[in-house]
Amino acid sequence: MAARKSNPFLILGGVLIAAFLALAVFGALFSPQDPNAMQAGEKLLAPSLTHLFGTDRFGRDIFSRALAGLGTTFFVAAATVAIGAVFGTLTGALTGYYGGVADAALMRLNDTLTAFPAVLLALLAISLLGPGKESSLVLALGLVFIPGYARLMRTAFASPSNRAFVLSARLMGAKGARIIFVQLLPNTLPTLLPALTIGFNNAVLAEAGMSFLGIGVTPPDASLGYMLSEAQGMLAAAPWYAACVGGVIVLLVFAVGLFGEGLQRRMHT
Amino acid sequence: MKYAAKKIGMLVITVLLVSFLTFMAFQLISGDPAETLLGTAATPERVQALREELGLDRPFLVRYGSWLLGFLTGDLGESYSYRQPVWELVAPKLASTAALTGISFVLITLLSLPLGVLSARVRSNVADGIRTAFNQLCMALPPFVLGVLLSWVFGILLHRFMPGDFPSLTADPAGALRYLFYAAVCIAVPRIAMTVRLLRSNIAGEMQKEYVLAAAARGASPTMILRRHVLKNVLLPTVTFLGQTMAEIIGAAIIVEQVFAIPGIGRFLVSSVANRDYPVVQTIVVLLAFWVVLTGTLAELINHAVDKRLG
Numbered sequence: 001m002a003a004r005k006s007n008p009f010l011i012l013g014g015v016l017i018a019a020f021l022a023l024a025v026f027g028a029l030f031s032p033q034d035p036n037a038m039q040a041g042e043k044l045l046a047p048s049l050t051h052l053f054g055t056d057r058f059g060r061d062i063f064s065r066a067l068a069g070l071g072t073t074f075f076v077a078a079a080t081v082a083i084g085a086v087f088g089t090l091t092g093a094l095t096g097y098y099g100g101v102a103d104a105a106l107m108r109l110n111d112t113l114t115a116f117p118a119v120l121l122a123l124l125a126i127s128l129l130g131p132g133k134e135s136s137l138v139l140a141l142g143l144v145f146i147p148g149y150a151r152l153m154r155t156a157f158a159s160p161s162n163r164a165f166v167l168s169a170r171l172m173g174a175k176g177a178r179i180i181f182v183q184l185l186p187n188t189l190p191t192l193l194p195a196l197t198i199g200f201n202n203a204v205l206a207e208a209g210m211s212f213l214g215i216g217v218t219p220p221d222a223s224l225g226y227m228l229s230e231a232q233g234m235l236a237a238a239p240w241y242a243a244c245v246g247g248v249i250v251l252l253v254f255a256v257g258l259f260g261e262g263l264q265r266r267m268h269t
Numbered sequence: 270m271k272y273a274a275k276k277i278g279m280l281v282i283t284v285l286l287v288s289f290l291t292f293m294a295f296q297l298i299s300g301d302p303a304e305t306l307l308g309t310a311a312t313p314e315r316v317q318a319l320r321e322e323l324g325l326d327r328p329f330l331v332r333y334g335s336w337l338l339g340f341l342t343g344d345l346g347e348s349y350s351y352r353q354p355v356w357e358l359v360a361p362k363l364a365s366t367a368a369l370t371g372i373s374f375v376l377i378t379l380l381s382l383p384l385g386v387l388s389a390r391v392r393s394n395v396a397d398g399i400r401t402a403f404n405q406l407c408m409a410l411p412p413f414v415l416g417v418l419l420s421w422v423f424g425i426l427l428h429r430f431m432p433g434d435f436p437s438l439t440a441d442p443a444g445a446l447r448y449l450f451y452a453a454v455c456i457a458v459p460r461i462a463m464t465v466r467l468l469r470s471n472i473a474g475e476m477q478k479e480y481v482l483a484a485a486a487r488g489a490s491p492t493m494i495l496r497r498h499v500l501k502n503v504l505l506p507t508v509t510f511l512g513q514t515m516a517e518i519i520g521a522a523i524i525v526e527q528v529f530a531i532p533g534i535g536r537f538l539v540s541s542v543a544n545r546d547y548p549v550v551q552t553i554v555v556l557l558a559f560w561v562v563l564t565g566t567l568a569e570l571i572n573h574a575v576d577k578r579l580g
Contacts, residue, residue, distance in 0.1 A: 008398060009401065009402075112283060112286075112287075112562075115513070115516060115561055115562070115565050116516065116558070116561050117516055117517050117519050117520025117521075117523075117561070118520060119520035119521070119523050119524065120519065120520050120523065120554070120557055120561075123523065123538060123539065123542055124291070124294075124550075124554055126542065127542040127545070127547075127550055128294055128295070131542055131543055131545075132543075201409075205411045208411065208413070209411065209413060209524050212413045212524065212527070212528075213523075213524060213527055213539050214539075214543060215539065215542055215543055225413070228413065228414065228417060229413075231417070232417050232420070232528065235417065235420060235421050235424075235425055235432075236425050239421055239425075242417045242418075242421065246414040246417055246418065249411065249414055250406075250409050250410055250411075250414055251409075253408075253409035253411070254405055254406055254409035257405040257408055257409050258402070258405050261401060261405060
C-alpha cells in the first residue's frame with residue numbers, strides 16, 4: 001500500500017472524540033461530585049478549581065452534570081445512529097440489490113421523507129410516541145434517520161461498479177444474502193462510514209435540540225440541551241453556565257465533523 | 270408548461286398523501302379526544318354526547334374528508350388546550366415565522382454564493398486546512414447555541430435588543446425585523462457553511478473536467494472559465510440544495526423561535542406537542558409539509574427553466 005498523505009483532520013478529530021468519550025466514561029464511573037447533589041450555600045458560583053464549570057441555581061456542580069449529560073448524549077446518539085444505519089442499510093441493500101416495484105415505491109417514499117426537515121419529523125414522531133421520555137426520543141430520532149441511510153445505501157449497493165464481481169460471485173454459486181453482506185457490504189464502507197459520523201452529529205444536535213425544547217431528555221436525567229435552556233434563563237447572572245455547556249456541545253460536534261471530514265478524504269483518495 | 274403542470278400535480282398528490290398519513294397517525298395514537306377533553310371523571314353518557322358533538326361517531330374517511338374540507342374553508346376544529354378555533358390561533362403566528370425564514374434565506378443565498386466561489390479558489394494546503402476547520406466549526410454551531418450566544422453578546426452585554434421581548438410586527442415593524450435578524454443569523458451560519466462546502470466541492474469537481482482544459486488551451490483565463498462555464502454547471506445542484514435549505518430553515522426556525530421567544534408557528538408547534546394538543550399539531554404539520562413540498566417543486570421548476578433538457 002502506498003504511503004498515505006498525513007491526515008490532520010482524522011487525527012485531531014479522533015483525539016478529541018477519544019477525550020470526550022473518556023470524559024463521559026470517567027463521569028459515569030467516578031464523577032468528581034454527585035451531579036444531583038444540591039448544596040444550598042453554593043448556588044450560582046463562578047468556575048473555580050472545586051467547580052470547574054461553576055454551579056447552577058440549586059448549587060449543583062455543572063461540570064459533573066455536563067459529564068453526565070455527555071454520557072446521555074453519547075448513548076442517545078449511538079443508539080439513534082444504530083437504529084437508522086442498521087435498518088437503513090438493510091432497506092437500501094435489499095431494494096438496491098433486487099430492484100423492482102418495491103424498490104421504486106420505497107425510493108419515492110424515501111425521497112419525500114428526506115425532503116422534510118429532521119426536526120419536524122422528530123417532533124411529529126415524539127408527539128406520536130409521547131413527549132418527554134428518553135425511549136421515545138431514541139425511537140423517534142432512529143426512525144427519522146432510516147430513510148436517509150436507506151437512500152444513500154441503496155445508491156451504494158446499486159452502483160454499476162459492483163456489477164462485474166456480483167456476476168462472478170453468482171457464477172461461483174453465491175446466493176443473494178451472501179453477495180449482499182460478504183461481497184457488497186465492504187464495498188459500501190466508503191459511503192457508510194462518513195455517513196455514520198454525519199448521522200452521529202445530526203443525532204447529537206437533534207437530541208440537544210429536542211431536550212432544549214423540553215420534549216427530549218427531561219429532568220432528573222442530565223442533558224446538555226436541557227442544561228442550555230436552563231442556562232439561557234440566567235444568562236445575565238451566570239453567563240459561564242451557558243458558555244460551558246454550549247462549548248461542550250459545539251466542541252463535540254466539531255470533533256466528530258473533523259473526524260468525518262478526515263474519513264471522507266481517506267476513503268476517497 | 271406541461272412540465273410545470275405535471276410537477277404541480279405531483280405537489281398536490283404529495284400534500285394530500287402527507288395530510289392523510291398525518292391525520293391517520295394522530296387518529297390512531299391520540300385515542301378518543303372526547304375522553305381526553307373531559308378527563309378521567311367523565312361519565313360514559315357525557316363522553317358519548319361530546320363524541321357526537323365533535324362528529325367522532327362518523328366513519329374515519331368521512332372525518333378525514335371533512336377535516337380536509339375544513340382546511341380549504343379555514344375551519345380546522347378547536348384546540349384542546351385553548352378551546353378556540355385552531356385557525357384563529359395559527360393565523361396570527363404565520364407572519365413572524367415567514368419573516369424569520371425569509372430573512373434567513375436571503376442571508377444564506379447572498380453570503381454563501383460569493384463565499385463559495387472565493388473558497389474554491391483557495392488552493393494551498395495550509396489555507397485549505399484552516400478553511401476546512403473553520404467551515405466545520407461553523408457547521409458545528411447549532412442554532413440554539415448560537416442563539417444563546419447572540420442573546421448574551423448583543424442582548425445582555427451590548428443592549429442591541431431585549432432577548433425574550435419580541436416587538437409586535439404590526440406595532441413596531443422595524444424593531445421586530447431587527448430582532449428577527451439576530452435569530453435569522455443563528456439559522457443562517459451553519460447553513461452558509463454547508464452551502465459554501467457544497468459549492469466548493471462542486472466547483473473543484475467541475476474544474477477537473479476536460480472542457481475546462483480545452484477552454485484554457487484556447488486561451489481563456491481562469492476567471493473567464495469560472496464565469497462562463499463552470500458557474501453555469503454548478504448552478505443546478507446549488508438551486509436544488511437551496512430548495513432543500515428553504516425546507517431545513519423551517520426545522521431550525523422551530524428551535525430558534527423557542528430560543529428568542531418569537532411567537533411563530535414553530536414555537537406553537539412545540540408547545541402543542543408538549544400539551545398533546547393534536548388538532549393544532551396536525552394543522553401545523555400539514556402547513557409545514559405543504560411549505561416543504563412547495564420549495565422542492567419551486568427548485569425543480571427553476572432548474573427546468575435553466576436547463577430545458579431536464580425531464
